[in-house]
Amino acid sequence: MVQKISYKTKQKEELLSYLETIPGVHFTAADISDHFRAQGKSIGITTIYRQLDRLVEEGQVSKYYIDESSSACFEYIDPENNCHHPHCYHCKCERCGKLIHLDCHEMEGLLQHISKEHRFLIDPMRTVFYGLCADCQKGDIHTESNP
C-alpha cells in the first residue's frame, strides 16, 4: 500500500476551508457545488466527488446513505471538537427529513450487549436511526418539507 504524493491545489484548499466552517453539518456533493458556484469560484463536480472520496478515506469526512433514491450525504468531522466520540449517533426524521445528532450515553450499554450476546459489532458512525423527530411527533401534523 504505497501512499501517493498529494499536491496542494486551490480547489482542495478552498473545499477544506469551507468544510471547516461547517463541522457536523451534512451535505451532498451538489450542495458543495452550489455553494461555490454562488461564490463565483466554481469547482467541478468531479473534483468535489474525488476530494470527498479522499477525505472519507482519510477519516476527515463521513459518508452516509440516508435519503431514499437520493444522493449520498457527507459530513465534515471537526478534528478539534470531535463529535464522533463513542456516543454520538444520527437520527433521521422520516417525515420532515431532518438529520439530528444524538448524544446518548445509554447507547453504549446496548452496543456492548449486542456485541456480547448477539456477536454483532455495531459501527455507530455508519448507523442511522430512522423515526420521528420531536416536532413531527407533536399532534402528528403534516410537516412535509415539500408542502
Next chain:
Amino acid sequence: MVQKISYKTKQKEELLSYLETIPGVHFTAADISDHFRAQGKSIGITTIYRQLDRLVEEGQVSKYYIDESSSACFEYIDPENNCHHPHCYHCKCERCGKLIHLDCHEMEGLLQHISKEHRFLIDPMRTVFYGLCADCQKGDIHTESNP
C-alpha cells in the same frame, strides 16, 4: 385520502406468490426481474417497481437503502410469522454484506429512553445497524462477497 380500487392481475398475483416464499429475505427489484425471467414468465421492471412501492405503502414489504451507490433493498414481511414484532431489528455487515435479523429485547429500553429523554421516536422497521458480523470479526479475515 381516497383509496383507489385495486385490480387483481396476473403479474400482481405471481409477484405476491413468490414473495410469500421468501419472507425475511432481502432482494432488489432486479432480483425479482431475474427470477421471473429465469422462470420464463417475465414481468416488466416498471411493474415490479410499482407493485413493490404499493406493497411498501401497505406495509407488506419493507424498503431499505443498505448498499452504497447501489440499488434499493426490499424485504417481504410475513403476516403469519411476523418477524417485525417490536424487538426485531436489522444488522448489516459492512464487510461481507450479510443482512442479519436481530431479535433483542434489551433494545426496547433504549428506544424508550431515546423517546423520553431525546424526544426521538425510532422506527425499528426502518432502522439498520451497520457493523461487523460474528464471522467477519473472527481474526479480521477478509470475507468479501466478491472474492
Next chain:
DNA sequence: TTGCGTGCAAAGGTTTTGCATGGCA
C-alpha cells in the same frame, strides 16, 4: 520535467415518467 489534479463529456446504473395498449370488473 514529472505526474498528480482538474474538469468536460460521456458512460454506467437505478428509478421514474409518458403513453399506448391490454385486461379486470
Next chain:
DNA sequence: TGCCATGCAAAACCTTTGCACGCAA
C-alpha cells in the same frame, strides 16, 4: 364500458470513468 395495470421507451438522477490539459513540486 370504464378505469386500472402493464411494459416499452425515454427521461431523470447520481456517480464514475476517459482523456486532454493545467499546474504543483
